[in-house]
Amino acid sequence: MTAAIETQSGIAGQQARAGMPAHHAAIFIGLLAAGLVAPFLLYPVFVMKVLCFALFACAFNLLLGYGGLLSFGHAAYFGGAAYVSAHAAKVWGFPPELAILSGVVASAILGTVFGALAIRRQGIYFAMVTLAFAQMVFFFSLQAPFTGGEDGIQAVPRGNLFGVLSLRSDFSLYFVVLAIFLGGLLLIYRIIHSPFGQVLKAIRENEPRAISLGYRTNRYKLAVFVLSATLAGLAGATKAIVFQLASLTDVHWSMSGEVVLMTLIGGMGTVFGPIVGAAVIVTMQNYLATMGAWVTVIQGCIFVICVLLFREGVVGVLARWLKKPL
Amino acid sequence: MFELLGIPPQALFGQLLLGLINGSFYAILSLGLAVIFGLLNIINFTHGAQYMLGAFVAWMLLTYLGIGYWWALLIVPVVVGITGIIIERLLISRLYHLDHLYGLLLTFGLALIIQGVLRNQYGISGLPYAIPPQLAGGQNLGFMFLPNYRGWVVVASLVVCLGTWFVIEKTRLGAYLRAATENPTLVGAFGINVPRMITLTYGFGVALAAFAGVLAAPIYSVNPNMGADLIIVVFAVVVIGGMGSILGAIVTGFGLGLIEGLTKVFYPEASSVAIFVIMAVVLLVKPAGLFGRTA
C-alpha cells in the first residue's frame, strides 16, 4: 500500500529520535490508569478480550499502517499461536508464561516461512498469497490430530504464573494480560519510532527509491512481517489462556477480515487507533450478539463506510483535529 | 484388468471427469475475476457473494414467479449484472484514484452485507432447487454413471469461457478493452468512453459469477455461505494462472479441478489444501503465475 494511505506516521517519524513526546506519554499513562480501573467497573473477562484483540490489531497495524503491507491472513499467526500455547499448557503441562512463549515462537517461525514467500509479491498479490497461506493453516488446524478439529483444544488450564501465582481468578489473570498488552504496545511503539521504522516508512512510500539508497528492502519487509506475526501470536496465545480454549474461529479467514476492520475503524498508521477499533468491534459483537447475522451486516456496512468516507479512522480524524500524531 | 497407481482405470476416469465438472465452476468464476481485475485492477471480493446471489435469484424466480431454470439462465446474469453495475457506479468508481487495496476492502464489506442479509432472511440450512426435467437422469458411460446435468455444466461453462476469450482476444470490442487495460488515458483520447467500458466490464464479470451460480443451484443446495469458501479457492486459481490473464484463468480453472479430483482419490484429506500448496510452489518458481506477464 503506497502513498495513497493517509497515515499520521509521517509526522510521527520526525520525532523518532526525540524520545516519547509528552502527549504520547500522557496517553500511555491514561491507558495504564484506565487498564487498572477497568476490571472494577466492567466484566474482567470482557476487558481481557478487548485487550487481546487490541494487541492483535496493533500488531497487524504495524504491518499495514507502517510497513504498507496488507495481509489478509493474519488469523494464521493469531490462531496458530493459540493452538500451540493451548497444547503446551494442557498436554505438556507448561506454566502459562512458557505456554505463551511457545505460542509466540511458533508464530514467529510461521511468520518467517510465510513471510519469506509472500514478500515476493506486492499489493493485491501479497494479500492473496497471505490469504492462501492462512487457509493452509486453517485446514491443518482442522485435521491435525493435536488440534481437536472442530472441538478445538478445550479446558486449557490457566496454571500458576512462574509456578507460584495462581491465575484461576479472573482478577489476577487480568493484570497479567494488561501487562502483556502494555508491553506489546510499548514494543510496537519503539519499533515504529526507531531507525528501522523510518526505513520501513521509506519503503512504503517509494520502494525503488529505498532500494537505490542501498537498503535491502526485502529484508526490512520480512523483518516487519515476522515482528507483526510474532506479536499477533502473542495476542493469540494470551487469548487461549484467558478463554482456556483454542478453536477454529481463531484461524478462520473471517478473523483475518475482522482485524483489518478493527484497524480500519481505529485508523491505520496511528499508534493508538487499532486499540479503539478493537474496543468498538468487540463491544459491538458482545452487545449485539442476540441479533445473529445482523452483526455481519453491520460489520459490512462499517467496512463500506470506512473505505468510502472515513479512511482515516476514529483516531486518524482525532489526530487531524489535534494536529498531533496519535 | 490392469491398474494405474493402484486405482482401476475406470475409477480414475470417473474422478477425472468429476474434477473437470468442479473445474468448470472454478473456470467461470476465475474468468470473471480476471476480467474485472484486468480492467479495474480490483480484486472483487464480492465475487463469491455474487455467485451465491445468482443461485438465490434463480431460486426466487422459481419460487415466487414460477420462472424455471432455462429462463433463469438468461435472466439471472442480467439482473445480477445490473446490481453489479449499480455497485460499480455508486461505490467502486469512487475509489479509482486510491490504492487498489481499498477496492478489496470495499468489496469485502459488500460481501459481508449480502451474505448477512440473505442469512437473516433464509437461514443457512440451504434451499432446494430441482434439476430441470430435460436434464434429469444420466448416462452410463461404462466407467461411471454421469448425470446429464453434470455433463451440461461442463459444456455450458466451456462455451461461455471460450466465447468470452474469443470476444476479448479476437474482436474489435475486445481490442478496445485490452488497450484500455494497458493505457486508459490514451484509449480515452481516441474518443472511447473508458469509464462506461469499465462499468460494463464489471457488470459482465458479475454476470459471469451469477451464471455460475445458476449452474450450481441444482447441484449444491442454495445457501448464503456457498460462495464464501469457494471464492478463496478461486483467488488461488487466479493467482496460479496469473492475474488478469484470460486464458490463464480458464486453463488453470479446469486444470486445478482435475488435480483436485486426483487428490480426492489418492489423498482425500489433502484435497482442500492441494490448490494452496500448488499456489505456493508456483509463486516460488514463477511469481507472476503460469500465464502472467512479469509485472
Add this chain to the structure above:
Amino acid sequence: MRKTGILLASLAASLMASSALAQDISVKIGVLNDRSGVYADLAGEGSVIAAQMAVDDFGAADKGIKVEIVSADHQNKPDVASTISRQWVDQEGVTAIVDVPTSSAALAVNEVLREANAVFINSGAAASDLTGPACSPHTVHWTYDTWALAHGTGSAMVENGGDSWFFLTADYAFGHALERDTTAVVEASGGSVVGSVRHPFPGTDFSSFLLQAQSSGAKVIGLANAGGDTINSIKQAAEFGITQGGQALAGLLIFLTDVHALGLETAQGLVLTESFYWDLNDSTREWSARFQEKDGDKPTMVQAGVYAGVLHYLKAVEAAKSADADTVIAKMKELPTDDPLFGKGEIRADGRKVHDMYLFKVKAPGDSKGEWDYYEKLATIPADKAFRPLADGGCPLVQ
C-alpha cells in the same frame, strides 16, 4: 473476583434465606443454541418455545418458583458458547443452561459450568464424551448421543442384511468419533467395513467420494457427517444413481427437519435412529400439536429434549427447595424421570439420561399421509440397550 464473588454469594444467600419464608426460589434458564446456522431449524427458537412450554406446563408460578428464560446464539462456535455461558453465570445469575447443539460448543459449556454454580442440561449435542471422559458433576445429557445413534442404526442395518459398510466421514473429530463407534458396532454384529473416505469439512461436492463408495461394492454407505454435509451427500447420492443401484444409505445423524428439507422423494428409504418422533403416541401427538401452534413446525427430538429436561429440572428445584447446582443435580439424579414425551426413565450417575430409542425408516412419498408424516417405526430399542453401559464410558465420576 473470587473473594468478592463469595462475599456476594453469601450476601445473596442471606437475602434468600430471609425471603425463603415466602417460599420464593428464582431460577434463570439460558437457552443457548444455534439461531442462525445449520442447526437453527432443529433447535433455534423452537427450543426456547419448548422451554417456555415446560415452565407453563409445570405451573412454576403457582409453586413459588420464579422462572426467567434468556436465550442466545452460539453460532456453533465453541469460543462464542464459552464466552456467553461464562458471562451468563458470572454476571446474569443464570442457574441452568439448556440445549447447546454442536459437540464442540457443548463441550465448551460443559467445561465452563464444571466449576460454576449452574446446571447444564444438554439436548442438542451428540458427543458421547459428555458422559464419558469429559463428564462433569453439573451436566445432564438428555436426548441422544453418538453411541446411541451408532448402535441403533449400525446393528439394525447389519441385522437386515447390510453387512458390508463403506464410510463417508467428515474429516474432523465428530466424524471420526461417529465412524469409530459405528465400526465397532458393525463388526460386533458380524458385519465388516470394507473402506472409508474422509471428506473435507464443510464440503460441497461429494460426488467423488460417493463414486469411491460405489465402486467399493459395499451394501451400506454410512454417512458419518452432519447437517449440510449429510443433506448434500444424500442429494448427490440420488443424483448419481447410487441408491437406485441397490446400495443403502445409513444416515448416522439425521433429524426430522433434515428430512423435511430434503423432501421424501430424495430421502425415502433412509434408516435412522431418534429418541423422539411426534407421531409415537397420544401424549407426543398432543404436545407436538401444541408446539406446532406456536412454532409452525413439528418438534424435533432436540426440542422435545429441551422440554423434558426443563420440566425435570423444575421438579428437582421444587423438591430440593433450592437453586444450588449441586443440590439440584443430586435431586435430578435421585428422582425418576417421567414426562409425556420420553416416558419413564432415569438419569445415571455419569449424567446420561436413559430412555427408549427408536429405529425409523423414511417413508416413500406415496405412503405419507400428511405434511409431517415422514417416519415409519421399525423397532424400539429398550432403554437398557440404547445407551452405552455405565462402566464403559470412562467417566471419572463413576469409579
